[in-house]
Amino acid sequence: MGESVLRKENISDAVIRRLPRYYRQLSELRARGITRVSSLSLGREMGITASQIRQDFSCFGEFGQQGYGYHVRELCEEIGRILGVDRNHHLILVGVGHLGHALLQNFPFGKCGFTVDAAFDVAPGVIGATVNGVTVRGMGDMEAWLGKNPVDVVVLTIPREVAQSVADRLVSLGVRGFWNFTNVELSSANPEVKFENIHFADSLLTLSYRIAND
Amino acid sequence: MGESVLRKENISDAVIRRLPRYYRQLSELRARGITRVSSLSLGREMGITASQIRQDFSCFGEFGQQGYGYHVRELCEEIGRILGVDRNHHLILVGVGHLGHALLQNFPFGKCGFTVDAAFDVAPGVIGATVNGVTVRGMGDMEAWLGKNPVDVVVLTIPREVAQSVADRLVSLGVRGFWNFTNVELSSANPEVKFENIHFADSLLTLSYRIAND
Structure with missing residues (x-):
């Protein structure tokens, strides 16, 4: 030490x-x-x-x-x-549906060393809103915004159908870290890009095994 | 085989x-x-x-x-x-906030072998609503409802402050499996009770390490 x-x-x-x-x-x-x-x-x-x-x-x-x-x-x-909790990583969240809202409102990003700089969505009803101090912007503004505000990580809480195409777009804008809640295995030709997937089903199936076998 | x-x-x-x-x-x-x-x-x-x-x-x-x-x-x-996906386990969700909503609407419980029988919340605004075919009931009805409809697993998507007390109440009603999203380490004196915790922070910190070290 x-x-x-x-x-x-x-x-x-x-x-x-x-x-x-x-x-x-x-x-x-x-x-x-x-x-x-x-x-x-x-x-x-x-x-x-x-x-x-x-x-x-x-x-x-x-x-x-x-x-x-x-x-x-x-x-x-x-x-x-x-783990890097002292590095003050910067992050945006893409997809402000129920799960995105839940993370913005309740997840302790700061304790993990992350600052949430913005959120993005396509729905006119949520664009312009502020969730727990974070402004929700339109997806069309992403290029301009990321050009001025580079981030380390994007939280992906978008529908699975658009997951890979949005990830590709973000990789082309320089993003190298994805916290992926879409339940799609994303990939990139760039080996520097890291995907960390949250697989809820793995956890529920572990519980399913335990209640039946322990 | x-x-x-x-x-x-x-x-x-x-x-x-x-x-x-x-x-x-x-x-x-x-x-x-x-x-x-x-x-x-x-x-x-x-x-x-x-x-x-x-x-x-x-x-x-x-x-x-x-x-x-x-x-x-x-x-x-x-x-x-x-893993038990053919067992048709029964499940309720307690806490229909943003995360509870997101799970009810998007998580493939059926593919994991679970039927969602009901959801419970304390908020008058959500009690009586139906989310993706699941009726939201008041927490006061939990005793009567579980007496007639035993379940294998409860999904806990409630605030952390009430997590242990609600879990204790559910254990006393016969629940033996908890899928715990509250970020509180829950416990029970009954060794038959299984808690499966989703720790979002562990996943984000793994990503934090990777973007800094790989």
């Missing part, structure tokens, strides 16, 4: 996906006033073995101290930095 | 969470008209090694044939059965 963070190449997808879970768990421990935690008890709360935790953290440097465990606040902040 | 499915005890959480992804991928292959797939090419599309796939499937019996690969339709149907 406090030392420069070593980033190994080729960190596996599974490790990267556990980082936000560690961050969430450590944030909760912090909120509960807990200052130190062992890999054993952190793992127990998360259903992960202690050795898995030590192995995961070893991808990013040395976080713990033998016999002492982890310093909760420092580890939480360090993982936050690795 | 065609033989009875052997279910091993203590299948790990990681394996269970991969099942819906296999199901989704195989459903897509089916839709593309592909009839056979090797563990190698299935893995390549999913970012999973072939040996991991064989190991995962071995938890549930023998699905493939040496040198032939997997029969896409049969494997898809078998995993669907393991």
Whole structure:
């Protein structure tokens, strides 16, 4: 801790996906006033073995101290930095239907390190409105607006039929990160473009399995 | 295939969470008209090694044939059965705000094997309405309604402040499965009760990491 963070190449997808879970768990421990935690008890709360935790953290440097465990606040902040919550990423939301509204009104973008700069939609009834401080603009203004206000991420909450064509249009405008709620597997010929998909069905099917088998 | 499915005890959480992804991928292959797939090419599309796939499937019996690969339709149907999509589970949604509306209108509950029997809310403006064929009832009617119409799962799309108290009330009414969108870690003293949490933030933070590090 406090030392420069070593980033190994080729960190596996599974490790990267556990980082936000560690961050969430450590944030909760912090909120509960807990200052130190062992890999054993952190793992127990998360259903992960202690050795898995030590192995995961070893991808990013040395976080713990033998016999002492982890310093909760420092580890939480360090993982936050690795995840980029201190980078102030900029974001727009495209598609202000029910789901788009719900995210604008309730999702803590700021806590995740994102500023919502604007929202876009095609419906005249919603264009010009302000949702939780965010102005909704017409899709026709997207080119001009993004030309002046580059963003890191676009939240896609549009109908699946138009998902790929809108994504293509945004990629051509320089967008490289998509938080994709359309339930369509999007793709881009540009390997720099990252798609992060929310698959609600995967979660419900996991629950379906559990209520039938556990 | 065609033989009875052997279910091993203590299948790990990681394996269970991969099942819906296999199901989704195989459903897509089916839709593309592909009839056979090797563990190698299935893995390549999913970012999973072939040996991991064989190991995962071995938890549930023998699905493939040496040198032939997997029969896409049969494997898809078998995993669907393991996940319970053929069980016709019953479900209600509690909290018809923007997110609840979005799920009722757009989420394919039927494809996941769930029938939405009713929705509940406290707001007089929405009680009595019908959203995509589902009647919205008052929360005060929940006891009487669930007494006559037991359900397997409740979708919780209510404010976080009331999440645990509403969950407790539903557990006391016999509910054992919760699809939890409240971003609160819910708990129950009853070990039979399963909570499946959707953590939007974990997904956005994974994207945040990727756009900064890949």
